[in-house]
Amino acid sequence: MAVGASYTGARPLVTTSGGGFALMGEGLSLAGVMETPVVVHLSQRPGPATGMATRTEQADLELALYSGHGEFPRAIYAPGSIESAFSLTQEAFRVALKYQTPAIVLTDQYFVNSFYNVRPDDLFFSEPPSPVRETGEGYRRYEETASGCSPFGVPGWGSGIVGADSHEHDEVGHVYENFKLRKRMQEKRMRKLEGMREEALAPKLYGAEEFTDLVLCWGSTIPIFKEALTLLDLKQTALLAFEQVWPLHSSVDALLKRARRIVAAEGNSTAQFARLLRAQTGVAATDTVLKYNGLQFSVEEAARRLSEVFSGTGGRS
Amino acid sequence: MGTSFDLPGIEISWCPGCGDFKILDSIKQALEELGLSPLDVVVVSGIGQAAKTPHYMKSHFFNGLHGRALPNATAIKAANPSLEVVAVGGDGDMYGEGGNHFLHTIRRNPGITNLVFNNMVYGLTKGQASPTSPRGFRTSVQVDGVHAQPFNPLATALVQGAGFVARAYAGDVEKTKDVIKEAVQYKGYALVDIFQPCVSFNSVNTYAWFKENTYWLDGHDPSDFSKALSLALSEEPFPLGVLFRGEERTTFEGSLAAYRNDKNPLFRRAAPREAVKKLLDGMCR
Numbered sequence: 001m002a003v004g005a006s007y008t009g010a011r012p013l014v015t016t017s018g019g020g021f022a023l024m025g026e027g028l029s030l031a032g033v034m035e036t037p038v039v040v041h042l043s044q045r046p047g048p049a050t051g052m053a054t055r056t057e058q059a060d061l062e063l064a065l066y067s068g069h070g071e072f073p074r075a076i077y078a079p080g081s082i083e084s085a086f087s088l089t090q091e092a093f094r095v096a097l098k099y100q101t102p103a104i105v106l107t108d109q110y111f112v113n114s115f116y117n118v119r120p121d122d123l124f125f126s127e128p129p130s131p132v133r134e135t136g137e138g139y140r141r142y143e144e145t146a147s148g149c150s151p152f153g154v155p156g157w158g159s160g161i162v163g164a165d166s167h168e169h170d171e172v173g174h175v176y177e178n179f180k181l182r183k184r185m186q187e188k189r190m191r192k193l194e195g196m197r198e199e200a201l202a203p204k205l206y207g208a209e210e211f212t213d214l215v216l217c218w219g220s221t222i223p224i225f226k227e228a229l230t231l232l233d234l235k236q237t238a239l240l241a242f243e244q245v246w247p248l249h250s251s252v253d254a255l256l257k258r259a260r261r262i263v264a265a266e267g268n269s270t271a272q273f274a275r276l277l278r279a280q281t282g283v284a285a286t287d288t289v290l291k292y293n294g295l296q297f298s299v300e301e302a303a304r305r306l307s308e309v310f311s312g313t314g315g316r317s
Numbered sequence: 318m319g320t321s322f323d324l325p326g327i328e329i330s331w332c333p334g335c336g337d338f339k340i341l342d343s344i345k346q347a348l349e350e351l352g353l354s355p356l357d358v359v360v361v362s363g364i365g366q367a368a369k370t371p372h373y374m375k376s377h378f379f380n381g382l383h384g385r386a387l388p389n390a391t392a393i394k395a396a397n398p399s400l401e402v403v404a405v406g407g408d409g410d411m412y413g414e415g416g417n418h419f420l421h422t423i424r425r426n427p428g429i430t431n432l433v434f435n436n437m438v439y440g441l442t443k444g445q446a447s448p449t450s451p452r453g454f455r456t457s458v459q460v461d462g463v464h465a466q467p468f469n470p471l472a473t474a475l476v477q478g479a480g481f482v483a484r485a486y487a488g489d490v491e492k493t494k495d496v497i498k499e500a501v502q503y504k505g506y507a508l509v510d511i512f513q514p515c516v517s518f519n520s521v522n523t524y525a526w527f528k529e530n531t532y533w534l535d536g537h538d539p540s541d542f543s544k545a546l547s548l549a550l551s552e553e554p555f556p557l558g559v560l561f562r563g564e565e566r567t568t569f570e571g572s573l574a575a576y577r578n579d580k581n582p583l584f585r586r587a588a589p590r591e592a593v594k595k596l597l598d599g600m601c602r
Contacts, residue, residue: 004361004389007379008396009584030382120597127588154584155359155377156397163371165380166364174372175380 003027006036007164009132009154011093015041017109018060019050025067028102032072034164035142035150035189037096037103037131039089044108046294055294056110058219058267064104065246065276071186073193075103075200076246080222082116084243086123094128095199099192100149106245108267110296111220135160140171144184148191193247201244202251211238214259215306216285218242218266218273221297225265228302234310245273248280256283263309265289267296320349322358324375330366336487336513336524337367340434343490344403345374347497358401361390363415365441367407367434367513384414387422387431391569394427397582398570401501402429409439409447412468416448419470423477423506427569430500431508433470434487436515437522444518454521471549471560474508475542480563481507482545484556486531487514488524496559504565512555534558 002012016024021042031038042064046057064076075095079085085107092103135153139160143150155162163173168185170176205211206226213236217225222241229239240255256262256277264274264285269292274285289305291297297305322345331337348358358376362368364383371378377400381389390404404411411419411433422431437454439445446459448468455462474482481503485493493511500507512531514524532554538544545561570576575583 001388001392004379004392005396008393010396026382120601123597125590125593132584156400156582161355161377163378166382
């Protein structure tokens with residue numbers, strides 16, 4: 001339904017958790033090939049399947065990253081606070097609309113059940129610009145452009161025909177099997193990822209500027225590990241906090257390569273984000289602090305487990 | 318007869334003699350006679366031979382996923398109620414893969430027209446039994462014949478509360494066109510199940526068979542629900558025409574708060590800043 005609404009120029013938001021997201025994977029792929037902006041909020045809970053439906057986990061990063069058959073660009077955000085959830089959801093809409101492709105906001109059960117006081121002034125709202133344009137005669141929905149983004153017409157505005165197709169299609173949107181066309185269209189869609197990469201948000205570094213040790217975090221665990229590191233007061237350790245996990249900002253590679261020791265702190269059992277970073281940069285985490293019993297880390301637990309890692313009594317992977 | 322919905326110079330991949338050609342003619346003529354232009358209409362489909370229809374006529378089009386024409390058609394209508402939305406597909410697509418969507422779209426009652434090309438077989442994939450294949454129907458997969466009870470779309474639509482339920486036959490372009498016109502004009506969800514001979518993969522339900530086993534309703538009162546349901550349940554001969562035309566009730570798009578104070582389609586709207594601010598202020602109290 002979100003894809004149909006988006007085709008017509010609405011700005012749809014789908015909110016779901018792992019099971020629902022898995023079911024709608026085909027729709028995500030549809031949004032990819034049809035080049036319709038769709039924002040999906042995926043609140044993670046422990047799987048597989050129904051798992052622990054009222055508990056928390058960070059184990060759907062790879063689901064969000066690889067869901068949907070075929071290859072198409074997407075952006076994935078993982079807010080660590082209510083304030084950033086507010087601004088990152090706007091960013092997700094801005095990027096989805098600009099690049100006409102899906103964007104995913106990844107939270108978890110712990111995060112969506114959290115509440116605390118925020119200042120209304122900190123919730124700044126800036127409407128993402130609409131890409132929708134009036135069509136003229138001879139309009140082609142999938143016109144080739146340098147950025148990969150085509151002029152976005154909608155039915156009901158202008159004199160052009162607006163088509164959308166789940167098959168590989170020509171510029172008008174009609175199903176047409178041609179190997180050269182297929183290659184051109186695939187490259188057009190994937191070209192959008194380059195622009196999205198250039199606009200990716202940089203991870204935030206907290207703690208020692210001249211670090212030797214780096215703790216990696218994403219999403220809801222960020223404030224917890226930030227506080228834990230403050231408690232530990234380690235002179236050579238910094239926290240690298242990611243609120244956009246895909247595509248990665250260009251600074252990530254150099255930051256990881258500067259670290260002597262990298263501790264991946266994640267709410268899952270296999271360090272999914274560390275795996276992604278290794279695939280993208282070639283840099284592997286040296287240690288992990290993982291939790292996957294259905295509960296979020298406490299600050300005390302995070303501090304204890306980090307100190308075990310740094311004192312050499314635990315966590316090495 | 319030429320129409321403004323004709324799309325010249327295209328290659329159509331339906332088999333020669335396929336009933337879909339006649340249905341395509343009926344659709345284009347119906348829309349033309351209703352005074353609609355290709356810019357007023359969005360033809361939405363899923364996957365299948367019938368679902369290729371949007372590629373063979375001139376209008377806005379959305380060819381989505383197998384079984385999922387109806388949710389997209391509902392969303393298109395909801396995002397811009399001034400569009401005339403026609404969801405097309407075959408029996409496998411709409412009643413099989415899309416069965417769940419079929420049930421719940423009827424309950425939602427969007428103001429769309431749902432045309433189902435019912436040839437009682439999966440034609441795109443070369444002849445497996447579909448939800449409407451008769452019992453005993455033998456295929457290369459159902460080698461002992463179909464065991465399952467065929468799906469009855471008309472009776473199902475009626476008990477789900479559909480306001481407009483009709484059956485037509487591809488072989489009669491003129492009458493099918495008239496039924497489609499009436500369906501498009503109905504304000505609410507309208508189903509037209511269209512019997513369609515598949516000349517390649519259904520050697521049972523042929524042009525001759527349909528001629529023999531169907532009749533056009535004459536003098537039936539379409540406001541009579543009980544009579545409509547009993548007609549929907551009757552078979553061999555199968556009744557053709559408008560079985561039921563109920564009183565028009567609130568449509569899905571008509572029920573949306575988004576249109577209470579503003580009739581503009583969603584793409585013309587700015588974000589409701591004031592409403593967001595009010596919501597946040599409300600939380601601060």
